Amino acid sequence: MHSIKEAVLTGIHFIDGDVACAEGAIAAGCRFSAGYPITPSTEVVERLAVRFPMVGGMFVQMEDELASSIAIIGAAWGGVKAMTVSSGPGISLMQEHIGLAVITETPTVWINVQRCGPSTGLPTLPAQGDMMQAQWGSHGDYPTLALCPNSPQEAFDLTIRAFNLAERYRTPVLVLLDEAVGHMLEKVVIPDADDIEVDARRFTDKPPSEYKPYECSEGSMVPDLAPVGQGYYFHVTGLTHDERGYPIMTADTQVDMMHRLMNKIDLEDVTDVRESEVDDCEVLVVSYGITSRVAERAILDARRQGLRVGHLRLVTVWPFPEQIVRDRATQDSVQRVVVPEMNLGQMVREVERTVAGARPVRLVGHPGGAVHDPNVILEAILEETS
Amino acid sequence: MEIQSSSRWRIAGFGGQGVILSGMILGRAVSIFENRHATMMQSFGPEARGGACSAQVTLSDEQILYPYVKKPDVLVAMSQQALGLYLPLLRPGGKLIYEEDLVDIGDQGDLPEGVTAYGVPATKIAEKLRRRIVLNIVMVGFFSAVAPVVSRESARKAVLYSVPKGTEALNGRAYDMGYKYGVDTYGGES
Incomplete structure (x- = not known):
């Protein structure tokens, strides 16, 4: 499917990477964001807070980063495309929920506008110090999808791609900007909505009585989601689970679940x-x-x-x-x-x-x-x- | 004066003078209205909230790979402090553009070698329009006359694109007066 015309600011703009990232999210169909604003990512959520009401979306400034990161997981299960936005100190606090999004296979986008660390470091200046955290920040083995733009234009383009990959693989996707890309103003060309490819959420075609939340259809390694409010009842847990979503505390279940989680991403498709x-x-x-x-x-x-x-x-x-x-x-x-x-x-x-x-x-x-x-x-x- | 194909700028002054907006107008003129390349980096952090404020703008016909301006070709100084900080970094042959009632450049002879200075009473011109707030637009008009890196049409369009709705006529006049002052005082095409 394509982006929605009314939501896309088609044209040539001179904007910074943070704003471009927010516009990319909107063009990709994101309609919910929860965050705890932090330099140098604040402009992303400021833009979302202004733009979301125009397109039927909602930004919530939460009490902290844990609340933000769990809210977007809830929003995704509630049926919308969702993302959170932060920088190193906040992303550190969100690690637990990145793992939860991985194991519950919740399509979500996580924006990290990198600044210097460790700890609160240099808030207003650039770094690329969170590269290993992106892969290893949450505990356990898990596949990470992370994209790294080098211009405001790519901040726009790759945020759209992040949403598409999140839907395609039902997994959290990270976009790793840095303060320089986030605060650099440059030309950003936003195409016609018809020229923006958007992966729609893939819902099951099974009736509620036959639906298993982690069962894959033939030839796929990514299970379909269920629409909200139509009688699908199932269990979502951070514990090791079977196809029905129920915790099963055995090595065999862990082996099966991990095998699929680690292999569901098509390397050729995601590599750029x-x-x-x-x-x-x-x-x-x-x-x-x-x-x-x-x-x-x-x-x-x-x-x-x-x-x-x-x-x-x-x-x-x-x-x-x-x-x-x-x-x-x-x-x-x-x-x-x-x-x-x-x-x-x-x-x-x-x-x-x-x-x-x-x-x-x-x-x-x-x-x-x-x-x-x-x-x-x-x-x-x-x-x-x- | 011939339009330059690439140029590095430092625009500096106090927060609230419209320093950042002038940089954005320059960037928009180049990237939106001339479809060339421009980057702008701005001072950020405590210094951007009152006190000193500055923007680094690079303009080019090609993609800009390094967006920071270490040694500008053009310095636009709107405060004495800005002059002190950035004049030593100006390239030989560079242009110093300053608000002459806010910045005292001292003896012309004290300027770094090869630097040409262009002063404008932008505040007074803005006061003639009874709106001191358009000082920065007067500056934009002036610098697009004495340091032409975009066409007059593109710069003027970028001004009108960038100012609040309903203020286009006022800002257009401010731009024209700054431009005219540049041409009348320092020559060039009118």
């Missing part, structure tokens, strides 16, 4: 990696988010000096696109891999694990508070490894 001049590159740069943009500056400068530099930009950061990174990093032409990121070494660990010693991997870290100076990345690209 943008390649630039990678075919015969000597140096491969792997980056994401705002850093990928600054790295592009350094890469263009290095190419001007005659070095063949390829760029892998991870738009989907989780699940980590292992296959593409491994194939590119270990192709014959590549001598070394450079990973700039605005933290002191997070996704570089995934790159190292994937490359498994086949090539030297060099981290260009920055503790946050400012994006890299492109020259620092340029030096790392040019530096011969001994």
